[in-house]
Amino acid sequence: MEEMNIEAFKGLLAEKNYKVLRQKLLETEPDNIADLLDSIPDDTALTVFRLLPKTLAVDVFDYMDGSLQNRLLECFSDQAARNFLEAMPPDDRIELLEEVPANVARRLLQILSPEQKRLTVHLLGYKEGTAGREMTPYFVDLHSYLTVAQAMERIRRLAINRETIYVCYVMDRARHLIGTVSLRDLVVADPEARVSDIMTPNPVFVFTNTDREEVAKTLLDRDLIAVPVVDAEERLVGIITHDDVADIVEEETTEDIYRFGAVAGTERSYFTSRILDVVKSRAAWLFLLILVNMLTGSIIAGQEALLGEMVILAAFIPLLIGTGGNVGAQSATVVIRGLATGEVNPKKAMAVVGRESLVGIVLGLTLGVAVLILAYLLGRDLMVAAVVTFTLVVISVIATIVGGALPFVFRLVKLDPALVSAPFISTVMDISGVFLYFVVANIMLSL
Amino acid sequence: MEEMNIEAFKGLLAEKNYKVLRQKLLETEPDNIADLLDSIPDDTALTVFRLLPKTLAVDVFDYMDGSLQNRLLECFSDQAARNFLEAMPPDDRIELLEEVPANVARRLLQILSPEQKRLTVHLLGYKEGTAGREMTPYFVDLHSYLTVAQAMERIRRLAINRETIYVCYVMDRARHLIGTVSLRDLVVADPEARVSDIMTPNPVFVFTNTDREEVAKTLLDRDLIAVPVVDAEERLVGIITHDDVADIVEEETTEDIYRFGAVAGTERSYFTSRILDVVKSRAAWLFLLILVNMLTGSIIAGQEALLGEMVILAAFIPLLIGTGGNVGAQSATVVIRGLATGEVNPKKAMAVVGRESLVGIVLGLTLGVAVLILAYLLGRDLMVAAVVTFTLVVISVIATIVGGALPFVFRLVKLDPALVSAPFISTVMDISGVFLYFVVANIMLSL
Numbered sequence: 027m028e029e030m031n032i033e034a035f036k037g038l039l040a041e042k043n044y045k046v047l048r049q050k051l052l053e054t055e056p057d058n059i060a061d062l063l064d065s066i067p068d069d070t071a072l073t074v075f076r077l078l079p080k081t082l083a084v085d086v087f088d089y090m091d092g093s094l095q096n097r098l099l100e101c102f103s104d105q106a107a108r109n110f111l112e113a114m115p116p117d118d119r120i121e122l123l124e125e126v127p128a129n130v131a132r133r134l135l136q137i138l139s140p141e142q143k144r145l146t147v148h149l150l151g152y153k154e155g156t157a158g159r160e161m162t163p164y165f166v167d168l169h170s171y172l173t174v175a176q177a178m179e180r181i182r183r184l185a186i187n188r189e190t191i192y193v194c195y196v197m198d199r200a201r202h203l204i205g206t207v208s209l210r211d212l213v214v215a216d217p218e219a220r221v222s223d224i225m226t227p228n229p230v231f232v233f234t235n236t237d238r239e240e241v242a243k244t245l246l247d248r249d250l251i252a253v254p255v256v257d258a259e260e261r262l263v264g265i266i267t268h269d270d271v272a273d274i275v276e277e278e279t280t281e282d283i284y285r286f287g288a289v290a291g292t293e294r295s296y297f298t299s300r301i302l303d304v305v306k307s308r309a310a311w312l313f314l315l316i317l318v319n320m321l322t323g324s325i326i327a328g329q330e331a332l333l334g335e336m337v338i339l340a341a342f343i344p345l346l347i348g349t350g351g352n353v354g355a356q357s358a359t360v361v362i363r364g365l366a367t368g369e370v371n372p373k374k375a376m377a378v379v380g381r382e383s384l385v386g387i388v389l390g391l392t393l394g395v396a397v398l399i400l401a402y403l404l405g406r407d408l409m410v411a412a413v414v415t416f417t418l419v420v421i422s423v424i425a426t427i428v429g430g431a432l433p434f435v436f437r438l439v440k441l442d443p444a445l446v447s448a449p450f451i452s453t454v455m456d457i458s459g460v461f462l463y464f465v466v467a468n469i470m471l472s473l
Numbered sequence: 474m475e476e477m478n479i480e481a482f483k484g485l486l487a488e489k490n491y492k493v494l495r496q497k498l499l500e501t502e503p504d505n506i507a508d509l510l511d512s513i514p515d516d517t518a519l520t521v522f523r524l525l526p527k528t529l530a531v532d533v534f535d536y537m538d539g540s541l542q543n544r545l546l547e548c549f550s551d552q553a554a555r556n557f558l559e560a561m562p563p564d565d566r567i568e569l570l571e572e573v574p575a576n577v578a579r580r581l582l583q584i585l586s587p588e589q590k591r592l593t594v595h596l597l598g599y600k601e602g603t604a605g606r607e608m609t610p611y612f613v614d615l616h617s618y619l620t621v622a623q624a625m626e627r628i629r630r631l632a633i634n635r636e637t638i639y640v641c642y643v644m645d646r647a648r649h650l651i652g653t654v655s656l657r658d659l660v661v662a663d664p665e666a667r668v669s670d671i672m673t674p675n676p677v678f679v680f681t682n683t684d685r686e687e688v689a690k691t692l693l694d695r696d697l698i699a700v701p702v703v704d705a706e707e708r709l710v711g712i713i714t715h716d717d718v719a720d721i722v723e724e725e726t727t728e729d730i731y732r733f734g735a736v737a738g739t740e741r742s743y744f745t746s747r748i749l750d751v752v753k754s755r756a757a758w759l760f761l762l763i764l765v766n767m768l769t770g771s772i773i774a775g776q777e778a779l780l781g782e783m784v785i786l787a788a789f790i791p792l793l794i795g796t797g798g799n800v801g802a803q804s805a806t807v808v809i810r811g812l813a814t815g816e817v818n819p820k821k822a823m824a825v826v827g828r829e830s831l832v833g834i835v836l837g838l839t840l841g842v843a844v845l846i847l848a849y850l851l852g853r854d855l856m857v858a859a860v861v862t863f864t865l866v867v868i869s870v871i872a873t874i875v876g877g878a879l880p881f882v883f884r885l886v887k888l889d890p891a892l893v894s895a896p897f898i899s900t901v902m903d904i905s906g907v908f909l910y911f912v913v914a915n916i917m918l919s920l
Contacts, residue, residue: 053675057694178660185661192639192656209639209656213625214632228500246723247504249716251639268715269696275719276693279726280810286733287806287895288799296811297824305835308803312796312840319795320847323788327851330784337780340787341773344794344903345766351798352735352762352896356755359734363727364743377744388752393759400767404774448734448895449799456791 030054035062039070048077056082060089068094072101080113088118093298096126099134108137115189117162117270120149157241158234160274161255161264166194170204170222174215181209189267192251196225201261203231203254231256234263238274243368245271281444282366286359288312288447315453322347322457329464332471338405339467342414345397347459350421351452353389357382357429358446365433365443375434379427386426390419413470417463424462425455477501482509486517495524503529507536515541519548527560535565540745543573546581555584562636563589564609564717567596604688605681607721608702608711613641617651617669621662628656636714639698643672648708650678650701678703681710685721690815692718728891729813733806735759735894762900769794769904776911779918785852786914789861792844794906797868798899800836804829804876805893812880812890822881826874833873837866860917864910871909872902 030050038047051059051074059078063071063086075098078086087095087110099107111119111134123131123146138146145163152158166188168177177194185191194212196205205225215224231254232241245253245268252265284290288311326333326343333340361378364370370378394415401411429451433443477497485494498506498521506525510518510533522545525533534542534557546554558566558581570578570593585593592610599605613635615624624641632638641659643652652672662671678701679688692700692715699712731737735758773780773790780787808825811817817825841862848858876898880890 182661185657191660209660210632213638213656214629246716246719268719269693272693272715272719272722275722276814280814283730283733283810284806286730287802289803289806296807296816297821297828301828301831301835304832305839308800308832309836309839312799312803312836313843315799316792316796316840316844316847319792320851322791322795323851326788326791327785333784333787334781337777337784338774340780340790341770343787343790344769344773344907345763347791348766348769348794348896348900348903349759349763351899352759353755355734355895356736356759359731359736360743363730367723367727369743374744381744381748384748385751385755388748389756389759392752392756393763396760397763400763404767404770448802448899449795452798452895452899453795456795460791 030058030062032062032065036066039066039074044077047074051078052082056085057089059086060091060094064091064094068097068101072098076106080109083110084114084118087114091298092125095122096130099126099130104137107134108139111138112142115162115164116145116149117160119146120159123150124154152234155238156234157232157236157238157253157255157266158264160238160241160270161234161266162189162270163264164188165252165254165262165265166191167262168194168196168207168221170196170198170220170225172221173217174212174219174221174224175217177207177212177221178217181212189265190252193265195229195254195262195265196221197262203229203256203260203262205229206254208251229254231260231262232266233258239278241266242271242274242278246275247368279366282362285442285444286362286447288315288449311447311449315449318453318457322460325457325460325464332464332467336410336471338407338410339413339463341404342401342410343460343463345401346414346417346421346463347452347456349393349418350425350455350459351448352425353386353422354425354429354451354455355448357385357426358433358448358451359429361430361433362443362446365437372434372437375431378434379430382426382430383423386423387419389426390422393422394419409471413463413467416470417459417466420462420466421455421459424458425451428454428458477505477509479509479512483513486513486521491524494521498525499529503532504536506533507538507541511538511541515544515548519545523553527556530557531561531565534561538745539572542569543577546573546577551584554581555586558585559589562609562611563592563596564607566593567606570597571601599681602685603681604679604683604685604700604702604713605711607685607688607717608681608713609636609717610711611635612699612701612709612712613638614709615641615643615654615668617643617645617667617672619668620664621659621666621668621671622664624654624659624668625664628659636712637699640712642676642701642709642712643668644709650676650703650707650709652676653701655698676701678707678709679713680705686725688713689718689721689725693722726813729809732889732891733809733894735762735896758894758896762896765900765904769907772904772907772911779911779914783857783918785854785857786860786910788851789848789857790907790910792848793861793864793868793910794899794903796840796865797872797902797906798895799872800833800869801872801876801898801902802895804832804873805880805895805898806876808877808880809890809893812884819881819884822878825881826877829873829877830870833870834866836873837869840869841866856918860910860914863917864906864913867909867913868902868906871905872898875901875905 164187166181166184181191192209194207195203198204205227206229207221207225211224230244230248232244234255234257241253252267254262255264257263290307361370397418398411398415401414432446436443436446611634613628613631628638639656641654642650645651652674653676654668654672658671677691677695679691681702681704688700699714701709702711704710737754808817844865845858845862848861849855879893883890883893
């Protein structure tokens with residue numbers, strides 16, 4: 027595959043040399059084509075898009091920016107839009123319908139053929155984020171009494187429009203899933219053998235309402251090519267393939283990372299979301315954190331007498347609360363990621379918090395030595411330096427406990443542990459750190 | 474598949490009823506078996522482990538804790554260890570050799586058969602984190618002049634020990650990769666057709682020294698089952714399959730998340746790493762951040778005169794630097810993740826920073842209204858409230874610029890953008906926030 031550069035592309039367009047252009051496009055990667063289309067006016071882009079064969083067009087479309095997708099869809103005639111939509115795999119079509127504005131989605135749904143419309147509406151009926159919404163109904167089903175040769179014949183016939191033929195699903199007469207058989211097994215088996223003899227019984231499956239994160243874990247833990255999805259009566263209704271799982275993992279990870287950074291929503295398309303939406307997705311958390319920080323401020327304001335006498339105490343506030351936030355963020359990072367990958371689980375909560383607090387003590391003592399010296403150099407007051415150091419050690423321990431325990435507490439009350447963001451932890455440590463600091467200062471300095 | 478509960482398991486063990494135990498284990502998921510083995514003494518675990526057929530044993534081993542793996546390997550006789558190691562796929566073997574202590578790795582390498590030892594040492598010769606280290610040499614290679622029937626015959630023969638047979642690689646006489654052909658294409662093709670007629674020419678490939686993150690992107694972008702790996706002369710030497718890519722993505726993401734939380738290294742196994750190693754992986758960044766916070770402290774100490782007069786100014790320090798850190802962390806989160814997924818790239822740096830600073834202005838003004846009121850309520854001084862609010866708006870803008878631009882700057886100087894951690898940003902905002910605050914306070918309050 028070659029890259030087409032934009033000058034060559036625009037040259038051919040200017041000459042209206044569509045024949046050569048089409049030929050060149052056939053040799054170009056879909057993502058490259060999407061970039062090229064993004065660089066020219068919409069009506070020209072539509073002309074070029076129409077040159078592409080249907081399957082390539084679907085691939086290219088998948089790589090486009092959301093806004094370019096919308097604009098192209100609006101230019102389509104109903105017939106063109108219908109042909110195009112029906113060429114897409116049903117799960118990709120659902121995703122498209124979710125992402126376009128509601129009026130466009132309605133129009134697209136109307137123009138589908140009755141059969142495709144029924145299928146699409148059926149899939150749209152599942153809750154977002156569940157297996158039902160992600161699955162494709164295009165899998166290969168086999169009966170257990172077929173011979174291997176008959177099964178191969180069936181696979182050959184169905185191959186053209188199935189998402190995968192590398193795993194086939196064996197069902198009984200009531201469409202209950204009773205086993206799986208891989209194309210690998212079929213290829214090496216005796217053609218006269220029965221599917222029932224070579225299939226793997228008791229296959230792993232998920233339900234239509236299983237959370238898609240759970241689906242991803244199931245597929246990845248067992249290195250599957252696809253996970254079968256069954257309805258409440260355990261009848262097979264669809265499959266989710268490894269490449270769809272890769273997309274799920276990427277989206278879920280982005281969501282976790284955003285939450286840890288206290289950004290709400292996923293802002294799926296960075297450049298196309300409106301500034302005000304972006305502000306909204308960030309302002310809520312910030313505002314909450316500002317309220318807490320006002321409390322922190324009122325604790326400090328309450329210490330006017332002490333601070334008026336010893337202004338130097340104020341100089342160590344950023345150091346103490348900053349270290350508390352940083353230490354807490356480290357613990358939370360490790361625990362949240364562990365919960366996401368499955369290395370850590372709620373049963374191990376006590377062990378994790380115990381371990382983290384031990385880390386906190388050792389960290390606090392290590393950093394304390396440095397801080398004792400630095401604080402003395404800055405304040406030239408041994409008692410103040412002692413107050414700062416002692417507070418730092420205690421803050422380290424509290425921070426590791428807070429950072430280590432909060433993700434578990436969130437899970438316990440059914441919130442996503444990833445909501446324990448770095449800003450959240452640092453704000454909790456701001457208020458507890460300042461409170462602790464002045465308690466320690468008042469006690470030690472009045473000795 | 475059923476879950477075996479630990480009581481049933483221990484019961485069978487106590488009765489020494491190995492026959493039933495083996496039968497039950499064959500019906501149990503490998504991860505479940507690994508958990509069971511972890512709950513009993515090492516010598517008993519070894520006895521049970523020996524009951525497992527070789528391929529299941531390899532799977533179970535893969536699910537074990539690092540420390541249990543080591544302990545079991547130490548109990549193995551040379552012959553047992555050799556049989557076991559040679560049953561592992563070469564890429565998993567490499568991973569094992571990397572993770573066990575050096576003396577164990579040396580022993581294991583010595584006991585391999587000469588052929589397997591050569592292969593292993595060969596793979597170990599590639600730099601960690603490159604395609605060469607992750608690839609497996611067990612793929613299906615085909616000559617282009619074979620008929621489809623001959624190709625299928627060859628696949629049948631090789632199937633048993635190839636990582637995948639779903640994509641086959643077509644090579645010329647000099648072992649250059651000239652095309653790929655999927656088992657799907659072979660199954661539907663006329664048995665008399667030539668491989669050269671149905672193969673997809675110009676396949677995507679990576680080099681042995683390609684970074685593994687790049688490999689993952691290549692596979693995921695094109696929804697491949699496996700990526701072929703070629704040497705400097707473009708001869709095919711291995712493949713990397715989709716399940717290995719899933720592991721790569723998980724490890725790389727963990728690394729990115731850890732870095733954003735200012736945790737060095739990946740602490741691959743949370744419960745088995747030593748407390749001191751954990752402290753080491755976290756203390757370095759904390760210490761650096763403490764040094765910066767000492768500078769922040771000295772700025773405050775330098776304002777003794779002003780603060781002595783107006784202690785209330787100290788009360789707003791946590792609010793201002795906290796908000797700066799939080800706003801900056803949000804921007805950095807979005808940009809770092811965008812760089813990791815490819816949505817944002819260095820060419821768009823100016824657009825991103827421009828967008829972020831716009832977000833910063835709007836965020837600052839929005840939050841500013843709330844802060845003006847709250848600050849007045851806390852300090853009962855309109856001028857101080859004005860100073861705080863004005864500083865907050867400016868800090869918001871600076872924070873979005875710092876958070877948005879630093880990941881690009883890091884990439885520019887060839888550092889990983891994920892090193893721009895939340896603690897790093899918040900510390901930068903501590904010092905710049907405090908500095909700004911007192912500049913503004915000195916100017917506005919002396920009016």
